[in-house]
Amino acid sequence: MTVVHVLYGTESGNAEMVADDIVAAFRGQGFETVTAELTDVEVSDLAAMEIAVFVSSTYGEGELPETAAPFYDALMAERPDLTGVRFAAFGLGDSIYETFNNAIETLRRALLELGAEQIGTTAKHDAASTTPATELADAWTRDLLTLMPA
Ligand SMILES: Cc1cc2nc3c(=O)[nH]c(=O)nc-3n(C[C@H](O)[C@H](O)[C@H](O)COP(=O)(O)O)c2cc1C
Secondary structure, three states: OOEEEEEEEOOOOHHHHHHHHHHHHHHHOOOEEEEEEHHHOOHHHHOOOOEEEEEEEOEOOOEOOOOOHHHHHHHHHHOOOOOOOEEEEEEEEOOOOOOOOHHHHHHHHHHHHOOOEEOOOOEEEEOOOOOOHHHHHHHHHHHHHOOOOO
8 A cells, every 4th residue: 555645844833733644644545654844854754755735834935834845955955856746836935925825836836846746736725714634625625545556
């Protein structure tokens, strides 16, 4: 069975809640999952992951959360070959900012550049909307699960 790694970057906890929801949905379908905050992920471990789900909010002027920035910096410095890695992307942001959901786009671009393949669409939660992030996560994960190997 494929192991799904759910990797999140957060400052105030919303991305962690979304990560927990995604994990619950995958587990409900019998997938084995590993959850980690991006602070605890080594870039060198990424190439061995078959499926990685990235969940990240955006801060500052379109930057990754402070806790996730070192991972991104290491990714760009080490530039591992990610051919064979499949990833999904869920961003959290707020459309009052011009740099709406920039961080997940930054991560997504880097992963694609290094050879990883994206599965499904990039979710972009908007904190200014009336939809709770967990509701969007549930719908997005349902779609994602239809694209997963059994
Ligand atoms: C100081 C601050 C800066 C932010 N900057 C951005 C931004 O540049 N772009 C964006 O889309 N959202 C921005 N946001 C919104 C957050 O990404 C959003 O509230 C998100 O749900 C937070 O998720 P988290 O709890 O996982 O960190 C910012 C929020 C704060 C408090």
